[in-house]
Ligand SMILES: Nc1ncnc2c1ncn2[C@@H]1O[C@H](COP(=O)(O)O)[C@@H](OP(=O)(O)O)[C@H]1O
């Protein structure tokens with residue numbers, strides 16, 4: 672009798688695939704973090720590599736004709752003529768992953784299709800054991816990253832590189848600024864309703880926001896550049912330095928505050 676692990680059967684649904692892959696890479700990262708003698712930058716690098724290898728191998732098996740844009744792989748530019756491109760960030764929030772005790776890190780898997788933009792995505796928050804999907808399949812109620820009850824609406828921002836406009840935006844909605852690591856973790860805090868808005872400016876790449884935006888947009892949240900322009904993916908230059916993800920009814924106020932702060 673064979674004792675080998677059962678073969679993995681790739682799902683036919685793209686969102687199911689995104690979800691399975693983000694979850695599997697997340698489980699690998701949890702195990703690595705718990706069992707590794709490494710720390711600091713070496714732990715982060717090991718996590719980046721292990722998650723990237725798993726995602727690339729499974730994507731090659733499940734969707735051999737699709738292109739991949741990964742934070743952790745050389746961009747061979749085949750994606751620029753491909754009709755389907757997986758945009759992945761194997762470990763978003765590497766800084767927080769390295770600092771044990773932090774739950775604010777994520778795995779991002781998104782699909783971009785020519786003529787349609789982002790069509791599927793999943794964000795795993797492995798430390799919480801949750802994966803969010805762009806088809807809105809509900810996740811079990813669970814403890815989030817922030818207390819559910821807040822006196823004031825929260826604007827979540829990068830802990831290491833908070834945007835200059837954060838205080839202005841928070842003041843405009845009578846809210847407060849809260850630091851949190853990982854673009855995916857911040858976007859999912861808005862999805863869960865723990866935060867009213869996620870605002871970022873000053874630098875980011877397509878893999879940082881693609882899957883979070885696919886999930887957040889599917890929930891009816893506002894997702895644009897900070898000037899209100901659409902977020903575009905699979906561009907020749909993958910630098911996509913700013914974004915707003917917020918409750919739709921706050922978008923006008925948030926964007927006006929950002930415009931005003933520029934003057
Ligand atoms: N100014 C900047 N330039 C480039 N990347 C940035 C950036 N600010 C944030 N990011 C990236 O966006 C992700 C979320 O950052 P933060 O936790 O600070 O909000 C991180 O991705 P990685 O962890 O995948 O590198 C981080 O590297």
Ligand SMILES: [Mg+2]
Nearest residue numbers: 760763764879
């Ligand atoms: Mg990232």
